[in-house]
Amino acid sequence: DAGVIQSPRHEVTEMGQEVTLRCKPISGHNSLFWYRQTMMRGLELLIYFNNNVPIDDSGMPEDRFSAKMPNASFSTLKIQPSEPRDSAVYFCASSLVGFEQFFGPGTRLTVL
């Protein structure tokens, strides 16, 4: 079975550009999570969805960040405009509601 799929795996962009990260959860899972990993802050939750509905976005750092889940098999995390401090590894994870979470390989974002 395919795990959580993320694209791109690496993204290098310049400050001010729009960045879109993509995630395909495990088929049948109905919860989806976006996390960010940095050296300073470790792994932190940004936002999560249950049944395609955003439940808690209190971890989203600021209005430049937005996330959508138009259907059960696809989600995007968008940063507009991007800044150097957004450089991090962004992970997507999925689960059945209330159960074990499985992580994708991550997207390493570098903003110059």
Place this chain on the structure above:
Amino acid sequence: GIQVEQSPPDLILQEGANSTLRCNFSDSVNNLQWFHQNPWGQLINLFYIPSGTKQNGRLSATTVATERYSLLYISSSQTTDSGVYFCAVWPPRGGGADGLTFGKGTHLIIQP
């Protein structure tokens, strides 16, 4: 919010040695997961363990939820066990799945 503390922060061992990693959490939790982040950055699920003891090969884990801690045991260490081990908990909220709160991890190095 809930606090998750892992110890030790760093551990260097010789191949074949055994080790115990600890995770303390500050409040009751609905669930707990252990992950291994390998040198390529991938988060590998090790255990999903709200309470009790589980074993998988050379690894085992015990969670004592009433005393707010979990232990991860690695026996007969191999160089491929190197990486960062994370404990992550689900804080208690009303209904549905919530995001994981991660500890800062234990960085394990197994020397040949």
